Amino acid sequence: MTVVNEMSDRIQAQRLLLAQMMEMIDIVRGDAIRSRPGPFRKAEAIPLFKPQSVSERAAYVSEELRKLATEHVELSEFVRAMNEVVRRLEITSVISLEEDLQEIRAQWLDDVVTEPGDTRALEVEPSARVDAASLLIDSLRRERRKPTVQEKRTLHQAYEALAQGARTTLPYQPMPLPGHGVTQTxxxxxxxxxxxxxxxxxxxxxxxxxxxxxxxxxxxxxxxxxxxxxxxxxxxxxxxxxxxxxxxxxxxxxxxxxxxxxxxxxxxxxxxxxxxxxxxxxxxxxxxxxxxxxxxxxxxxxxxxxxxxxxxxxxxxxxxxxxxxxxxxxxxxxxxxxxxxxxxxxxxxxxxxxxxxxxxxxxxxxxxxxxxxxxxxxxxxxxxxxxxxxxxxxxxxxxxxxxxxxxxxxxxxxxxxxxxxxxxxxxxxxxxxxxxxxxxxxxxxxxxxxxxxxxxxxxxxARSPLGRAAALLARLDWAYSQGRISESQNKLRIQLYEALCRKDVEALISDGPREVAA
Missing domain, CATH: 3.20.20.380 (Copper homeostasis (CutC) domain)
Structure with a gap:
């Protein structure tokens, strides 16, 4: 590996480390706000600037830690530990800093676990990395578990890939059509x-x-x-x-x-x-x-x-x-x-x-x-x-x-x-x-x-008579717009609309399911 490649890898690792620190600050601040009694106070808008380089991110983390120490004195130990990581950014190996950061994460956030989890390497083309991260998120969601340290790092690698132009290429969910989704509204x-x-x-x-x-x-x-x-x-x-x-x-x-x-x-x-x-x-x-x-x-x-x-x-x-x-x-x-x-x-x-x-x-x-x-x-x-x-x-x-x-x-x-x-x-x-x-x-x-x-x-x-009537009307109206509705269904559609306006629908939906156009 050349000196240039080694420098590039170190810079990328530092960026990833600082990105995790930015996320940790946001989460800890949010938890502190939720636990504080009294009205919420905030004097600044959501920031537009998104720091990218190592120097920008280090400066951003330092400034956010300064604000955190002022706003939430109970987080002084968290701020001290995080500032120490920033101080050693250029003089200590990223691996050592990563270990220190995970100790802070375990103490203050408890949002990762130590089990092996998904250890697949993601040294692949950026879009494939993003797709793999999306599938990992879906697995975490379905299994109702926290990510491991490695999985958390994988997600941040995917965020970096997105910032550099990669995108999710997996299929997306289109908008549901009226009367055809898991629910109407x-x-x-x-x-x-x-x-x-x-x-x-x-x-x-x-x-x-x-x-x-x-x-x-x-x-x-x-x-x-x-x-x-x-x-x-x-x-x-x-x-x-x-x-x-x-x-x-x-x-x-x-x-x-x-x-x-x-x-x-x-x-x-x-x-x-x-x-x-x-x-x-x-x-x-x-x-x-x-x-x-x-x-x-x-x-x-x-x-x-x-x-x-x-x-x-x-x-x-x-x-x-x-x-x-x-x-x-x-x-x-x-x-x-x-x-x-x-x-x-x-x-x-x-x-x-x-x-x-x-x-x-x-x-x-x-x-x-x-x-x-x-x-x-x-x-x-x-x-x-x-x-x-x-x-x-x-x-x-x-x-x-x-x-x-x-x-x-x-x-x-x-x-x-x-x-x-x-x-x-x-x-x-x-x-x-x-x-x-x-x-x-x-x-x-x-x-x-x-x-x-x-x-x-x-x-x-949605389970109420009015909700069921509204969903049926939406389905019938959509069938009408597509030209796929019978004369009897269209008659029901008109009656249902008038009844729904009056909030008097029980007579029209009490007979059970009706045949409706697809």
Whole structure:
């Protein structure tokens, strides 16, 4: 081995060691926050910078340890031990430092075991390394066990490969069609990424009837005109989440609203479309099943043109990778399609208009969002009546579009979404899955312990007469959109829609299972 190769191997080993230290700091900090009584406080946003070189990572670790010592004096011994590893980084063998780090991990984290576990070497092509790590994660999840030290190192080697351009090539899970999944209404558990890696994807039962959605939720109490309610996440985070999910659930990503530099639609359209198409294409190449775009700051005719142009420039498999258009029910739309301008402000009308625009623009899914300038948001299901929610979902399904509600969901609002038969519910952030400083708006650790309650609320609603009726209507509406429905089934479909709007469905579903089109 040449001197150059030896230096390269040492640098790579140091990077891997420091990456593990960064993860350990995050986990220990999260545990300390969870155990501390009183309101959560945070003065800084989630960092955008991701240190890569050895010097960058060493400086980052040192700074985070300094903050940790200030914020949590009870962790002083952990900080001291970790600082000692950093101090010896250039003068001690990485093998010796790794042994010291594992002693710290065993004392403070207890997240690995000493059994042999999976000892397969991963000195292979980077994408194969990532795929092997994804399969390892799936095994750990199914066997409900902690990784060994070697397996933990394997995962970090895969993270390094992802950061250097490798990707998961194993099959991904596409979006379920209405009435054909394990449940009709899927919980779109939402996080910028780290919460999914260390929470959502760690338990098999956490991903039943779940969409693993990646987006940046933190907006620091800013109004929507200054800062989007939801923003595009790090593509590296998306890649990590995809590796951890494997094919257990669909992975989706938010892209955002168009950025018009000049404020003149046609002058900016070329750049906007190509920029957003490139972002979505990068996500789809990771095995993402859906990318979502916010339809804001455009008139109705501009929205249609934007969707058509974007659709024709995104690299994806259109049969299994979908484009979703999000319409904010609190943001008026100027409908200028017929040569005159009409300002649409009513939430129901905005929702119905969204269906028309998505169909004309050629996207696959319509999202109705209820966020406003306040955060946490007022639940969207409290902003529209039950009959309107049912109508929106029904009209979209019968036109061959998937559906989604977002904003403000907590446990009490889940049943209302299930009773509407919607395909997906955006749930996460400070509403239920993240700590948040109510003064600054900055987010804290993920709360995976709340996922079972979320899924239980969904399942209970799905078993009820209204939930069963909504699922049956979704299946019939989808069959209607595909032209695969009999006359008697279509009659039932119309009756079921009217009954569901009235919440009077028992007579239609009490006779037991009915033959429904595939």
């Amino acid at each position: 899927h919980m779109s558990v939402t996080d910028p990424g780290e919460g999914h890696v260390h929470g959502t994807t760690t338990r098999e039962e956490f991903m039943r009837g779940v969409i693993v959605h990646v987006e940046h939720l933190e907006r620091a109490n800013q109004d929507r005109s200054s800062l989007e309610s939801y923003r595009i996440p790090s593509v590296l985070n998306v890649a990590k989440v995809r590796m951890h999910v494997g094919n257990r659930a669909p992975v989706t990503s938010f892209i955002g609203r168009p950025l018009f530099d000049s404020g003149r639609f046609h002058l900016d359209l070329w750049k906007v479309v190509h920029t957003m198409a490139a972002a979505a294409s990068a996500m789809f190449q990771q095995g993402v099943a859906e990318c979502k775009f916010a339809m804001e700051r455009m008139t109705a005719s501009q929205i249609i043109e934007f969707m058509r142009c974007l659709r024709s420039n995104v690299l994806r498999n259109p049969r299994t990778q979908y484009l979703s258009a999000a319409f904010n029910l609190n943001t008026p739309i100027i409908d200028d399609r017929n040569g005159t301008e009409r300002r649409v402000t009513d939430r129901r009308e905005i929702g119905l208009l969204g269906i028309e625009l998505v169909k004309e623009g050629g996207f696959d899914k319509v999202t109705w969002d209820g966020s406003a300038d306040t955060y946490p948001s007022v639940p969207v299901m409290e902003q529209i009546p039950h009959a309107t929610a049912v109508e929106l979902v029904h009209r979209a399904h019968e036109r061959g579009l998937l559906t989604y509600f977002s904003a403000g969901f907590r446990l009490p609002q889940i049943s209302a979404a299930v009773y509407a038969g919607v395909d997906g519910v955006g749930i996460g952030g400070a509403q239920i899955l993240r700590y948040m400083d109510m003064e600054t708006g900055f987010h804290g650790p993920f709360q995976p312990e709340n996922i079972p309650a979320i899924l239980a609320a969904r399942d209970e609603a």
